Amino acid sequence: MNLGIVGTGKIVVDALFAMQPIKDIKLKSIFARPRSREKGVELAKKYGITEVFTDYDEMFDSGHVDTVYIGLVNMVHFEYAKKALEKGINVILEKPFVGNYQEAKELIDIAKEKGCFVFEAITVLHNDVILKMKEALPKLGRIRMMTANYSQYSSRYDRYLAGDVDPAFDPACLSGALRDINVYNIHYAAELFGRPEKVSYHPNRGFNGVDTSGTLVMEYDGFSAVCTGAKDSDSPCFVTVQGEKGYMKIDGKPNVAPNLTIVTVDDSGELVKDAAGAMTRKTKIEEFVPSETHHRMTREFIDFARIIDEKDYREWERYARETLDVMSVLDRC
Known part of the structure; x- marks a missing residue:
């Protein structure tokens, strides 16, 4: 993969660090807005990137990149992705x-037409924990509930309260708790259970209408997935899936997924007394910790490079379908 980097913000800095150990990714160029050119030059020097562009078309015209990573503000994702895909x-x-389902479908359709790929960079789908969850799901029996909470007091929230609106709290920039943080929880539900039958979102809104926190309810056949995301308050973060024969739980931020505990009912049918004195089913506990990685984003870039280099369209289409499921949820919210 000959990669061009688009943007110079914090997420780009994280991504560049995450890519460092991946030999299949060749960093060729970086695009920066004219006002951010100096930052682009600094990143280029630090990560061995040979070219810095302030004109997006010139990056493509150089012929040195076959893939771009776009880490710009949410509101321009579609515009920049479409231009790249149309150039193959x-x-x-x-x-x-x-921004919406139709834009997502248009990008995926252009990729199919051009014989290229478009991926959503979402760490949830590129972690050993989600694979273990899918493997363990049948052991839980009939699913009755999913609950997830990703709440983290934003480093920009105090500024927002003072009236200084960063793009992360500007609804015109397609930001807010649902898109920025609760989206991770939605991806767990979509990957494990697909597209829900019904959706309702209950936001807490700031002075400019942005959702600073909120709870999303996704209704499936026989159960609901309840997902909370907050940028205005803190809480222990977790993902829990409950079934009639057991449950599994991630203790920690959903975008990192540091562990997974799987608790299933013992086949013996034996009853045991719990701490409150009630008789409960005897259970088996399995603890799973994923292998360490260089950075939480490293695994996704390894996967993207492999799929692109091997032209694995079947695997890409699976990711594309999941992204469309999530975009459908966001649209209905």
């Missing part, structure tokens, strides 16, 4: 993918 360039697009 693969796209890795930071979450949240784009």
